[in-house]
Each structure stands twice: as C-alpha cells, then as structure tokens.
Amino acid sequence: xxxxxxxxxxxxxxxxxxxxxxxxxxxxxxxxxxxxxxxxxxxxxxxxxxxxxxxxxxxxxxxxxxxxxxxxxxxxxxxxxxxxxxxxxxxxxxxxxxxxxxxxxxxxxxxxxxxxxxxxxxxxxxxxxxxxxxxxxxxxxxxxxxxxxxxxxxxxxxxxxxxxxxxxxxxxxxxxxxxxxxxxxxxxxxxxxxxxxxxxxxxxxxxxxxxxxxxxxxxxxxxxxxxxxxxxxxxxxxxxxxxxxxxxxxxxxxxxxxxxxxxxxxxxxxxxxxxxxxxxxxxxxxxxxxxxxxxxxxxxxxxxxxxxxxxxxxxxxxxxxxxxxxxxxxxxxxxxxxxxxxxxxxxxxxxxxxxxxxxxxxxxxxxxxxxxxxxxxxxxxxxxxxxxxxxxx
Amino acid sequence: xxxxxxxxxxxxxxxxxxxxxxxxxxxxxxxxxxxxxxxxxxxxxxxxxxxxxxxxxxxxxxxxxxxxxxxxxxxxxxxxxxxxxxxxxxxxxxxxxx
Numbered sequence: 462x463x464x465x466x467x468x469x470x471x472x473x474x475x476x477x478x479x480x481x482x483x484x485x486x487x488x489x490x491x492x493x494x495x496x497x498x499x500x501x502x503x504x505x506x507x508x509x510x511x512x513x514x515x516x517x518x519x520x521x522x523x524x525x526x527x528x529x530x531x532x533x534x535x536x537x538x539x540x541x542x543x544x545x546x547x548x549x550x551x552x553x554x555x556x557x558x559x560x561x562x563x564x565x566x567x568x569x570x571x572x573x574x575x576x577x578x579x580x581x582x583x584x585x586x587x588x589x590x591x592x593x594x595x596x597x598x599x600x601x602x603x604x605x606x607x608x609x610x611x612x613x614x615x616x617x618x619x620x621x622x623x624x625x626x627x628x629x630x631x632x633x634x635x636x637x638x639x640x641x642x643x644x645x646x647x648x649x650x651x652x653x654x655x656x657x658x659x660x661x662x663x664x665x666x667x668x669x670x671x672x673x674x675x676x677x678x679x680x681x682x683x684x685x686x687x688x689x690x691x692x693x694x695x696x697x698x699x700x701x702x703x704x705x706x707x708x709x710x711x712x713x714x715x716x717x718x719x720x721x722x723x724x725x726x727x728x729x730x731x732x733x734x735x736x737x738x739x740x741x742x743x744x745x746x747x748x749x750x751x752x753x754x755x756x757x758x759x760x761x762x763x764x765x766x767x768x769x770x771x772x773x774x775x776x777x778x779x780x781x782x783x784x785x786x787x788x789x790x791x792x793x794x795x796x797x798x799x800x801x802x803x804x805x806x807x808x809x810x811x812x813x814x815x816x817x818x819x820x821x822x823x824x825x826x827x828x829x830x831x832x833x834x835x836x837x838x839x840x841x842x843x844x845x846x847x848x849x850x851x852x853x854x
Numbered sequence: 855x856x857x858x859x860x861x862x863x864x865x866x867x868x869x870x871x872x873x874x875x876x877x878x879x880x881x882x883x884x885x886x887x888x889x890x891x892x893x894x895x896x897x898x899x900x901x902x903x904x905x906x907x908x909x910x911x912x913x914x915x916x917x918x919x920x921x922x923x924x925x926x927x928x929x930x931x932x933x934x935x936x937x938x939x940x941x942x943x944x945x946x947x948x949x950x951x952x
Contacts, residue, residue, distance in 0.1 A: 604942050627941035628861045648940040650907035663862070698938070703871075709915045709938065794865035797893075 473499035474528065480572055484526050497686045498526060502572075504685045507531035507594040509582055509610055511562040513670030514600035514624045514677065516548035521678040522598075523566040523573055527685070530566065531594055533578040534558045541854070545667035582606055584729035587613040596684055598622040598677050604651035605732035611636060611644035612729055615720045622680050624673040629666050631673035631699040634692050634711065635680055637720065641693035646714035646721075651736045669701050747837065752823045754837040755810060757846050770808040775822040776840075780814060784852045786843055793818045796825060805831055812836040814854070855929050857887050858936040866893035880918050881925035883935055884911070898937070908940045 487493040504527050508519045511534045522530055538553040538561055553561035559577045566575055578590055587609055597619050599610045614621035614637035621636040636643045683689045696709045719726040747754035774788030781790050791799050809831055813819040816839045823835040844853040856874050859867045877883035888895040900906050911918045913935055921927045
C-alpha cells in the first residue's frame with residue numbers, strides 16, 4: 462500500500478471544535494477518523510490548472526479539509542469556460558482564474574491555506590513550485606505541460622494524480638510513485654501537433670471534467686489517508702456516452718527515459734520543442750508548413766473587393782449550424798473522398814473554427830494540386846475582429 | 855474479434871465505436887482494421903511500420919507491448935482490442951491550433 466504523508470502522529474495538527482463539527486461525517490468513518498482528518502489538514506496538494514478538471518478537484522479537496530492547496534494558473538475566466546469550470550461564475554468573466562477560485566474555496570472552507578502561483582508552469586519554475594507540496598494533481602490541458610508535470614514529479618519524487626479528457630471520454634491514473642509507472646511509461650512521446658484535435662476544436666461534454674476531476678480528488682484523498690487501492694499501475698477509462706468504466710494495466714517501463722533504470726532525462730527539458738510545437742509565425746511571414754495564411758481582415762478586404770475565391774468550411778455539420786460565414790461545407794474527414802467537388806482553377810480559402818483543422822485541410826489540398834490559403838484564426842477570429850453577430854464558440 | 859476505436863480516431867473508421875474483424879492474432883486484427891479503414895493506418899503506425907509512441911493497443915486489459923508474443927499473440931472471439939491514444943484537453947489551448 463502506497464502511503465505518502467508519513468508524518469508521525471505527534472506532528473499532526475490538531476482540529477478545532479469548528480473543524481470537528483465540519484468534518485464530522487469524515488470523523489465517524491473508521492477509515493478517516495481523527496487521525497485521517499489531521500493527515501488531510503497536514504497535507505499540501507498542488508493543483509496544476511483551475512479549469513475543467515481543476516474546478517471540481519480543488520473544490521472537493523477544499524471541502525474535504527486538505528490544509529494547504531496550491532493553485533497554478535495564468536488564465537482569465539472566459540464565458541466559454543463556464544459550461545464546465547464550475548468554480549468560476551458569470552460575474553468572474555475576465556478575472557484571473559486564480560482569484561476567482563480562491564474566493565470560492567475560501568468561502569467554502571476558511572480553515573485552509575491557499576497558495577496562488579500566477580504563472581504558466583514552466584521548466585524554469587516547476588521544481589521550485591512543487592518543492593513545498595506532497596502531491597501534484599495534473600489538471601492541465603496540453604501535452605507540453607502534461608510531460609512537464611510528469612517529469613517534474615518523477616524528478617522530485619512526488620505522485621502525479623492524473624486526469625485527461627476528450628469529448629465524452631476521460632482517463633485517470635496515478636503516476637510517478639516510487640513503485641508505479643509514470644506518464645512516459647504509458648506514452649513515451651506526444652502526438653505531433655494537429656494530429657489529434659484539441660478540446661477547443663473537438664469539444665467536451667461539460668460534466669466529463671466533473672467526473673474525472675472528482676476521480677482525481679478521490680485518489681488524492683486516498684493517498685493522503687493511506688486507505689484503499691490507489692489507481693497506481695492502472696489506467697481508468699471513463700466513457701460518459703456509453704457510461705462505462707474500464708481499466709487497463711499499466712507497467713513501469715524499465716527503459717523509460719525518465720523513471721527507468723537508466724534515465725536519459727535527468728533534468729527538465731524544453732517541452733514545447735519536445736512536443737514539436739513551432740513558435741507562432743510572425744504576422745508578416747504568414748506561411749505555415751508551406752501554406753499561405755490569410756488573416757480575417759485581409760480576407761474581408763479581398764472578399765469586399767470582389768476577388769474570386771472559393772471559401773471551403775471543413776468543420777462538422779453541427780458546428781456549421783452554430784455559426785457560418787458563407788463557406789461550402791466539407792468536413793475535414795470527408796475531404797479526401799469529396800475532393801472532386803472542388804475546382805482546381807479557383808483559389809480556395811480553407812476555414813474552420815480556429816485555424817487548426819483548416820490548416821490540415823489546406824495541406825492536403827495543396828498536395829493534391831489545389832491553390833489554397835488557410836484562414837488564420839478561423840470563424841472565431843472573424844467573430845472577434847470582423848463581425849460580432851457571428852457567434853464565437 | 856471486436857476492436858474499440860477511441861473517439862479521436864472514429865472519424866477515420868466510418869464513425870464507428872467498435873469494428874468487428876476476423877482474426878486469429880493481434881497483428882491480423884490490426885491488419886484487417888487498417889485494410890478496411892486505410893486512413894487509420896497513418897494514425898496508428900509511423901512510416902517505419904511501428905506502432906506510434908502515443909498510441910497503445912490493449913488486448914483485453916493488457917498492453918500488447920508486454921505480451922510475450924506481442925502482435926503474434928493468439929486471440930479468441932470473445933477477446934477485444936482497445937486502441938488508447940494519449941488525449942489532452944480541458945479548456946481552449948491555442949498552442950494546438952496553429
């Protein structure tokens with residue numbers, strides 16, 4: 462059984478009468494009891510991200526009486542967050558997520574200490590931030606930070622309570638314990654950018670981070686208490702559409718570059734580069750992967766001037782129903798088989814929600830001999846910069 | 855046998871969540887899958903024909919990399935294969951949108 466906070470009983474903080482009343486439903490559970498509740502109070506948990514996963518995670522940890530909760534985020538609350546990031550409210554739009562989260566957590570439980578890190582987690586600050594915590598809960602949404610959290614956990618010997626979501630499906634596990642596998646044992650390398658759509662492109666069912674974040678919170682609490690079977694060496698798969706939970710066996714890879722017997726990664730690296738992310742192209746050199754980019758302003762000028770081109774929308778039909786700017790709809794996945802519908806003699810401007818899928822579509826079409834440009838920023842940039850009557854989603 | 859297709863890859867498998875293929879080994883099942891749905895191939899395998907580093911395949915609950923016969927492992931009708939790619943998401947992430 463993996464336990465973490467091997468704090469001697471004498472060192473555990475005492476509970477006030479207020480706290481005893483607050484945690485009474487815990488205290489009468491033999492698996493928690495006074496000592497367990499004191500362990501929770503002594504525990505220091507770092508939540509990386511206060512978004513979809515971080516919201517329920519931090520909320521439940523605060524309710525459960527975790528004494529010190531660290532929060533790392535640099536983002537501000539956006540209206541499109543509120544469908545799932547339940548720690549933030551409508552009045553918080555535009556506020557730092559950290560401040561919004563702190564307010565809700567303190568209102569829920571004034572007996573806890575909140576430590577805010579208003580920064581992106583970086584190779585240069587991760588170990589310093591992790592230093593004062595016992596457990597790290599990964600609520601991040603992108604591969605560079607995911608690998609950074611994993612490696613920093615392995616290097617600093619702290620368990621990484623992991624959750625990840627996509628559309629209707631989630632994954633959860635505990636990585637980087639001494640005896641268990643790490644995220645790199647499972648996936649040695651990330652997918653190249655663009656191969657898998659991001660949540661912003663692919664969507665996510667709002668309750669899903671709730672389910673997965675609460676699973677993460679459960680595992681954090683079990684680790685602190687030293688109770689139950691932790692999700693170490695097991696990958697829990699959550700399918701909210703089928704409402705099925707499955708688990709797969711995970712093994713520690715002896716050849717793992719970070720936690721294996723002969724590690725090659727012994728300090729934090731450049732994770733953006735590791736994940737193949739190129740620096741954003743400069744506005745005056747709009748060529749990405751050989752595809753000419755066109756901004757929404759330039760696109761509007763050319764369209765208004767009557768320049769002849771064909772606007773191809775490569776989103777899904779259900780997205781087209783939300784908002785469209787007069788494009789011809791062929792979803793990216795159908796492009797190959799419907800390519801015959803396009804005219805090689807006309808310039809094609811490819812468009813999607815935010816420019817990622819249309820770039821893939823444009824790359825395919827250019828190879829197939831079409832004259833193409835990618836509408837940078839997609840329909841959301843159009844909404845923000847040209848016509849706010851077109852809804853942004 | 856049944857092969858479970860994860861959400862991100864369903865668009866390359868005629869939007870199906872599971873595909874049933876006739877096969878006597880793990881390798882045969884994957885071959886049958888990628889010959890019916892050739893678009894899946896580049897998502898599952900790198901150019902040198904190896905399973906990609908961000909895709910794992912499980913026979914029931916076991917990673918095929920850890921089976922002693924790997925892709926030559928025999929399969930029965932009731933077995934299932936699951937393709938489990940790495941996923942990331944929670945909120946909008948501009949680094950992934952070019």
